[in-house]
Amino acid sequence: MLNMSTTDTSARSRAPWWFNLAGQLLEPWVRIRRDPAEPATLLQAGVPVCYVIERDGFSDALILDRACREAGLPSPMQPLSGTRRRRSVFALARRDGWLFGRNRKRSPTESLTQLVRSLEGDLDRDVQIVPVSIYVGRAPTRESGWFSVLFSENWVVVGRFRRMLALLLNGRDTVVHFSTPVSLRTVVNEAGDTRPERLTRKIARVLRTHFRRIRAAVIGPDLSHRRTVVDSVLNAEPVRAAIAATATKENISQAKAWRRAHDLVMEIAADYSHPVVRSASFLLSNFWNKLYDGIHMHHFDKARAAAPGHEVVYVPCHRSHADYLLMSYQLHMSGVVVPHIAAGVNLNLPVIGSILRRGGAFFLRRSFKGNALYSVVFNEYVAQLIDRGVPMEYFIEGGRSRTGRLLAPRAGMLAMTVRAFLRAPRRPVLFQPVYIGYEKLMEGKSYIGELSGKPKEKESLIGLLRGLKVLRQRYGHVALNFGEPIELNPLLDAASANWRAAIDDPEAKPEWLGRVVDDLADKIQININRAADVNPINLLALALLATPKHAMAENDLLSQLELMKALLEELPYSDRMTMTSMDPAGIIAYGEQMGWIRRVRHPLGDVLVTEDEQAVLLSYFRNNVLHLTATAAWVASCFLNNRRMSRASVLRLGRIIYPFIQGELFLPWDADGFCQQLQATIDFFVRRGLLEATGEGRVLERGPGQDDAAFQLKIIARSLIQAFERYYITIAALVKNGPHTLTSAELENACTLTAQRLSLLNELSAPEFFDKALFRGFIQKLRENRIVWTDDAGKLDYDKGLEDMVRDARVILARDVRHSILKITPGGDGEKETPEKPLPADATSEALHERHVATEHHEHAPVEAIVVEESGSEARDKN
Template sequence: ALRKIARVLRVHFRRQREMAIGPDLSHRRTRVEAVLGAEPVQAAIAAEAQAHGGDASAQMKAQAAARAYAMEIAADYSYPMVRVLDRFLTWLWTRLYDGVEVSHFDTVANVAPGHEIVYLPSHRSHIDYLLLSYIVFHRGLMVPHIAAGANLNLPVLGSILRRGGAFFLRRSFKDNRLYAAVFNDYLHMMITRGYAIEYFVEGGRSRTGRLLSPMAGMLAMTVQSYAREQARPIVFVPIYIGYEKLFEGRTYVGELMGKPKKTESLFDLLLTVRELKKNFGKVHLNVGEPIHLAEVLDAGGDEWRGASIGDVRPAWLTSAVDTLKHRIAHGINAAPVLGPVNLVSLVLLATPRHAMDERQLVLQLDACRGLALAAPYSARTVVTGMDGAAMIAYCEQLHLLQRQAHPLGDVLFLTAEDAVLTSYARNNVLHAFALPALIACLVSRNPDLERASVDRLVRLILPFLRTELFLRWEDGDVDAAVNTQLVALDAVGWLRIEGERVIAPDMNSDAHAQLVQFAQVMRPTLIRYFITLSLLTARGSGALTPAELESLCHLQAQRLAMLREFNAPEFFDKAIFRNFIATLQRVGYAQIGVDGSILFDERLPLTANEARFVLPPDVRVAILQMTRGGSDGLA
C-alpha cells in the first residue's frame, strides 16, 4: 500500500512540476540533431541537394544550411536565466507601471492540466513578450516558449531572449522550403513534448490600437502538427493586453504619418532607458475563452485524422485555420478592459476640440460606464470601478488630461499630442461601444424612428463593422443584440422605447446632448465608409481598381482630416480602407472584373444614399464635393 501511495504521489508531483517548469528539455544541440533527423527535414535536405546538383558536395551544403537554420531558430531555455529575468522584470514593472491587473487567469489554471497550451495575446508593444511570461511564471505555470521575430535576434538581447524561451522565425519563408521544413519540425517537437507556446496571430504590433487581421502561418503549422501527432489536446487561449500609456506611442504615430519603420538595433534599445523615468500607468491583461483545437477540427468532419499534408493545402486545413482566425480574433476582443483612460479617451476624442466642461464630462463618463455595465460586450468584459470624477482625477495624475480654470466651470482637454496618443487606448475598446454608438447615430439623426428601421439599418452597416472591428455578433444574433442595447440606452436615459418606436430625448435636455456626443464615437468610421462609396459612385462601375480606390480614399480622408480636424492618424490609414473594399466584395456589393476593376450595380449607390440616416448634411455635402469635384487630379 505504501509503495502504491508513493508511486501515485511521484506521478502527481511530476505532473505538477511539468505544469510549473515544463517537461525535461534536452540540450539545445541535442534538440537540433533531433530536428535534423526528422523525416520531413531529411526529405527537404535531399530536395535542396538535388536542386543544386545532387552530388556529395550539394548534400553537405544542404545539411549545413539546415543545421544553421535550426541553430538560428532554436531556443536555449535556462531556468536560472528565467529567475534572473524575473528579478529584473519585477524591478522594471515598478519603475514603468503603477501595477499590472490580471483578470480571468483561473481559466488557464483550470485548462492547463493535460493540455498543450498555446497563448495568443494581442500584440501592442514589445513589452507583451515579457509581460505574459512574467505573469504566467508568477501564477506557478510553465513559462511559454515564444515565437519572436528574427528582428529581435540582436547581439546580447537575442541571447537573453533565447535563454528565456524565445525561438526565432523570419518574417517570411514561403519560398525557402528547407527553412520551412526545419521550422515546422522544431515547432512540432516543442508541441509534442508538451511545452507551452506563445505567438502573436496578428503578425506584428498594431500601430493604431485596433486588432489586426490574424495571420494564417503559425496557426496552420500548429494545426498540421496536431494532425500529424495528437500527443496531447491543444487549447488556444486568446488574451487581451491593454496599456494606459504606450511605450512606443510616439514611434507608432510617426509611422502612421508616413515615417519609415525603423529596424530594431541595440543602440535604440539603450536609448529607451530614458523612458524609465516616466509613468505609464497600469497594464491590463484579461484572458478570453479557451478554444479547443480538436472541437474545431471535428466540426468540419474527420478528414483531418491521419491526413498527410503535401505541397497543396487540403480544404479541411484551410477551413479550420479560417475558423480559428475568426474565433481567436473574436476571443481577444471579447475580453476588453474598459479602464479610466479608455473611457476618457472615448468621450473626449468624440468632441470637436477634444475638450469638455467638467460637469458634462463627469456625466458622460458615468453614462458610458453605466451603459457598459447594463449591456456588457461579453461575459468577460471588465469595467472600471471608478466613477466619472475619479476617472478624471486618475487621468490628470497620469498627465494625460489638462485643466483650464474658468469662472463658469473648469474645462478639461487633451493636448494635440495627447489626443493622438490616447486614440490608441480608445481604439483598444472601440468595438465594445460600436453597436450602441451606431444606434445612437441613428436615433440622434432620426428622433422618432420605427424599431424595424433600426434593425434594417443596423443589419446594413453591421457586416462592415464586424469585419473591421471583429465584432462577435453573427447575423442570427443581431436582433437580440440590438434589443439588449436599446434597453440599456433606455436605462441610461438616452432614448425611450414606446411600443414599436424608438424616441430620442427632448432636444433641449442634457440626455439629448449626451446622446449626440456618444454618437460621435462612430462618426469617423461611418465617414470612411461614405468616402469609399461616394468615390465609387462618382467614378462609376469599372473605373477603378481596388488599389486605385484605396489610394484615392487615403488621400480624400487625409484632406478631410486637414479641413475638419479629425485628429487621428488611423482616420486615413490605408489598411482600414483596404479592409472595407474587400468586405464590399465579400458581402456582394462589388466584384472584380476580368481587367481588375471594381464592378457594382445599383445597390451600391442606394447603400451610399442611406448615409442620410447616420451622417449630418454638412459632412455628406463636404464629402460629395470632394469626391465629385476634386478627385480628377488624384487618380
C-alpha cells in the same frame, strides 16, 4: 542496518590525503539532504556495492563520499571486492582530467565491462549497482538570490570553476538521491548469451534513461532545444527531403545543403535556460516597479484549470514590445511554465537576442517566400514543439497594432500549429487568448509617426539603449485578461467528420483546412475582445475625443462617464470583460494625475481638456474598447442627424451595416444576435431618458439638439462615426469612378488619400482614420459579400446595392460631411446626391409607421421612409 564503521575508517585511510583534505575544506559549505533519508535499507547485506553517478566530477566524489559516510554506507573510495577496481564508483559521463584512475581516455562502459567480466566463472558472485544522483542548488525558489539562480543545477555539463561557484552559493541545498540497487548477476542471467560488450552498452543506456528521469523529476524537464530538438529537426523526413532537393536544385553537395539547414535551425531555435529566466525575473521585478503602478491578471485561475492535458498555445493581442516580457514574467511568477515565444528575427539583436533566446524566444523571418528550405525547417521546428508538449506563444496579428484595434489576423503560425497537430495528435491543442490593456504606451509617439507616414524605425541595440529614457516616466497599470480558451478538436470535428484521416498523409492539404484556420483566427480575435479591460483612460478617451475641441465641462464629463459605466454594467459585453472600480470623479482625478487631461479653472465651472498631441495618443486607448460600445454607437448614430426614426429602421440598417462593423471590430454575434443587442440598447436608452418611444414603441425620438440627452447620444455616436465615414469614402469613390475603372489597390490608395485630406481639413485627431489596412479590410468585406467583385481585367465591378448604400448613408452622415467627401474623392463626375425630401415636421407617428411598413419589404427602403424627421437646421431643433 549494516555496520560499516570499520570499513569506513579503513576506506578513509585508503583515500589520498588531498582527497580527505578537500572533503574537510568543503564540509562547511555543503549541507546534504539524502533521498531516501536511510538509503542503507535499500542494500542487500553481504553483496559488494558499486556506485554509479551521472557525471564525472571531483566535487561529486567528495559529496558522495560524505553522504555515504553519514548514512553508514560503504565508501565509494574503497576498492571493489573481487575486482581489480581501486574505487567502488564510476561515472556514466566523463571528461578528460583527474578522478577515478589515471587513464583519462577510458570509456565509462569499460568500467561496466570489467564488472560484468568479474562475474564470469563464479555463478554465486554478485555486485549491487547503486545509481546516485547529485544536485547542487536544484530549482531555486522565489526567495533565492540572483547569483544562486545563475549557478543552480540544470541540464548543462558545467566546468570545474562554475561547479565550484555553485557549491559556494548553493551547497547548502544539495540533494543526494540513492536509487534502488540493481543486481548485476540478475541482469547477466537474463541476458543469456549476449556478448559482454553489447550487454554493457544496454546497461549504460538504461542507466542514462534512469538519470534523465530523476533529473527531470527534481529540476524539471530539459527544455534546451539546441540539445534535444535540433537533431530531431534535421533528421525528420521532410527536412531531409528538402535538403536533398536543395542540393539538387542549386547543384551543391549534400553536406553543404545540410550545413545550411543546420544554420537555419540554429537561427530559429530557442535555448531555454531556467537560470536565465529566473535571473530575468529579478531584473524585471525592478523594471516593472519603475514603469508601472501594478500588473493585474484576471481569469487566470480559469486558464490554469483548463490547461492540464493540453498543448497550450497563448495567443495575446500585440500592442507593445513589453507584451513578450509581461506575459512570460506573469506566468513564471504564477508558477506556470514559461511558453516558447515566436519573435520576429528583427529582435535577434546582439546580446539581446541571446538573452531572449534563453528566455524561450524562437525567431522567424517576416517572409518565407523564395526559401523552401527555410519554410520546411521552420515548420518542422514548430511540429517538434507541438509533439513534445512545449507551451507556445505567438501573436497572430503579425505585428504590433499602431491604432489600438485588433489587426486582421495573419494565420501562418496557426496553420503550422494545426498541421503539426494533425501529423501527431498525441495531446489536444488549446488556444488561450489574452487581452493586454495599457494606460500609457512606451511606443505611443512612434506609432503616431508611423501612421502619419514616417518610416518604421528599425530595431537596433543603440535604439534600445536610447529608449531607456522611458524609465523616467510612469505608465500606470497593466491588465492581462485571459479570455475563453478555444479547443482545436471541436473545430476539426465541425469541419470534417473524417479529419483524422488526414493524419495518414502528412503532406496532404485537405480542402477544409483553410476554413478551419480562418475560423480559428476569427474566434481568437473575438475572444480577445470579449476579455477586454476597461480602464479609466479608455473611458476618458471615449468621452473627450467625441467633442470638437476635446474639452468638456466637468459636470458634463461626470455625467458621460457615469452613463458609459452604467451601459457596460447593465449590458455587459461578456462575462470575461472587466472594468475599473473608480467612480467618475476618481476617473477624472486619475486622468489628471497621469497627465492625459488638464483642468482649466473657470468661475462658471471647470473644463477638462486634452491637448492636441495627447488627444492623438488617446485615440489609441479609445480604439482598445471601441467594440464594447459598438451597438450603442450605432443606435446613437441613427439620431445624430435625425430627431425621429422607426425602431424597425434602426434594426434593418443595423443588419446591413453589421458585417462591416463585425469585420473591423471582431464582434461576437451573428446578425440576429446583433439585432437583439440593438433592441436591448434601445431599451436602455429609453430607460435613461435619452430616447422616447411612441406608437407602442415603434417610433423613437430624441430631444432637441441642445438637450442634455441629445448631447450624451452625440458623444456616444461619434466614437464610431469615423468608421461610417470611411465606408462612405470607399463606396463613394467606387460609384463616382464607375464600374470597371479601379483595381483594388487603386481604390485603396484613392480612399487613403481622400481620408488624409479630409483629416487635414477637419483637424481629426485620429491617425487610424486614414489607415490603409482599415480600407483594405472594408474592401475585402465588400468582396466577401459579393457587393463588389473583380472582372477579367482585374478591375472592380459592383452590384446596384452599392448605390443604395450610398443613399442609406444619408441617414447617418451629415450633409456637409457627405458633400466634402464627394468633393475631395478623386474620380469622374460620378455620383451626385439626389435632392432630399424630409417629411413634414408635424407628421404623426402612426402615419409615419404606416409609411415605413409600406416600404420595409424592399431590400433597401427609400431614405424618406427611414428618416422620420431630419434635423437639418438648428432652427428646427429649437422648436
